[in-house]
């Protein structure tokens with residue numbers, strides 16, 4: 545599935561759910577001798593309802609910083625981030641909490657992003673109770689959510705450690721979906737998973753989007769992932785977006801020299817991926833024997 549070149553459907557024609565306009569993020573200086581560190585140098589991007597925009601670039605280019613800025617977790621020094629037309633770049637804590645109904649996040653590491661002491665049921669109940677949902681209604685919603693992410697209903701009574709990496713990421717996705725968000729920031733959500741699990745989790749993201757119309761800002765360093773999931777792609781380099789556009793156009797005919805280098809680097813086989821593929825083939829052969 546990951547190598548399937550079939551493009552995502554056309555970009556939805558709905559209005560913007562997120563507009564990032566000339567955003568500058570500066571992390572505070574670590575000591576009095578060092579200046580603040582400018583991680584984003586005037587980044588602009590928009591995401592329409594129901595759309596996936598992939599954010600690619602090498603390590604340290606600022607992908608996570610942009611995701612964190614959207615979530616209100618990175619210091620926006622200049623520029624504007626608007627959600628559904630409203631400026632959210634400098635919200636207070638209470639307004640930010642209220643926005644968590646609408647903007648959610650799925651992190652990379654399914655092993656650290658879930659509280660190991662809480663059952664899956666409790667993990668999913670918490671955001672519902674905070675939103676004022678009754679316990680009875682929360683129970684019903686949790687059954688629905690587990691079904692949506694293809695986990696058995698009895699998962700609610702178990703702890704995260706009883707699940708595989710892919711299943712844990714399904715739990716994290718269910719938690720993100722609890723309050724019907726319109727935008728999910730996905731920060732390398734399949735990078736820690738083996739190839740076949742990646743493919744199934746990506747399919748789940750796509751299926752959820754087709755059903756709910758949620759939009760994704762999908763951060764990844766992996767071009768095969770971005771080709772599979774994104775309608776459009778933005779390429780980051782040293783805190784700037786150097787190229788953006790329709791995924792197929794950018795990945796098949798990159799214009800910027802950095803994007804061209806990124807595409808060339810992706811053609812060089814990654815030893816981890818080769819090992820993954822070998823193991824997959826061995827598993828298939830064993831299953832067939």
Ligand SMILES: Nc1ncnc2c1ncn2[C@@H]1O[C@H](COP(=O)(O)OP(=O)(O)OP(=O)(O)O)[C@@H](O)[C@H]1O
Pocket residue numbers: 571572581583601602603604605606607608609610765
């Ligand atoms: N809290 C922080 N304080 C100071 N500098 C930071 C902080 N967080 C990130 N940076 C710096 O900002 C730059 C961008 O980092 P960021 O994590 O956004 O990149 P990235 O593209 O997501 O990389 P990766 O793929 O490795 O996660 C890096 O130089 C990083 O060292």
